[in-house]
Amino acid sequence: MAKFRLDEVDHQILDMLIDNTRVPFTDIAKKLLISAGTVHVRVKKMEDAGIIKGSSLTIDYKKLGYSFIAYVGIFLQNTSQTKFVLERINLLPYVTVAHVTTGKFNIFCKIRAKDTEHAKDIIFMLDDIDGVYRTETMISLEESLNDKKRLMHDIFREM
């Protein structure tokens, strides 16, 4: 995978858009003392390069009744079944992300549910997939998301 170099202006633009994709390009332009046209061209360039893959809303799932988060580690009967099981897992809507991992588990995923009862159903569905030997669940008591803005500044500025 090619590594793409961004300059300081690109970083500043990303910083602002990452916090709010709807911030007007004219505002960005004012802050960075460049023209709105330039902002537009640079954003387009980052989109074309695939650095900006898309945009999405941040939804408050708790307000929608989904306040249960857990991580589930999956042990397979045989690692050759990894691909098959991963495909099945991705058919389950309540699994938000799945990873093939080294270490203790073969597959590791995050689930989002309404409550413990609902989570139980999801975990049973995972257990029922062919090739899954057993699962181990870690319930999240508190989620703490890192601040995106700081992430961008500190991580990517150094490149």
Place this chain on the structure above:
Amino acid sequence: MAKFRLDEVDHQILDMLIDNTRVPFTDIAKKLLISAGTVHVRVKKMEDAGIIKGSSLTIDYKKLGYSFIAYVGIFLQNTSQTKFVLERINLLPYVTVAHVTTGKFNIFCKIRAKDTEHAKDIIFMLDDIDGVYRTETMISLEESLNDKKRLMHDIFREM
């Protein structure tokens, strides 16, 4: 936390905006056969209710040279140190999310790094936090994100 009820139109609007926050309200209106003003009012309502917390870009971190993902389970010397350690963890920019969990680990977090060398540095920083007894790392060999669109449709439509 109060549970907020969304109707079919709200769901359709969210579905479109979740795929692309910059899709014009006029396009949404055309597709749903309502007026752009109505789209505007409904989005505003969801923002005011806090359902829509914000918006963000999806960045291709791999293209920026950050292709390493791992999960780190943390064992504390004493659970009373949870809050303190969590605060320290959140100061580390490469930790994208941290959870207080039940089960095997006390705290559980996800890190994003350039490579194994870089990951090692981050894990050492975690190990060095006062109160951390030891850590256990699971390296992600493959990440598989669930499709957002399907998530919204299948999960929230039923409420």
Place this chain on the structure above:
DNA sequence: GGTGAAAGCACCGAGTT
């Protein structure tokens, strides 16, 4: 690669049904 202005639209609030 950047600018600035102009044309084309989108947003958004007010007033109406």
Place this chain on the structure above:
DNA sequence: AACTCGGTGCTTTCACC
């Protein structure tokens, strides 16, 4: 609650630097 409509302001393009 939803619609129309008009003012305001944003995006996007393009000729020029």
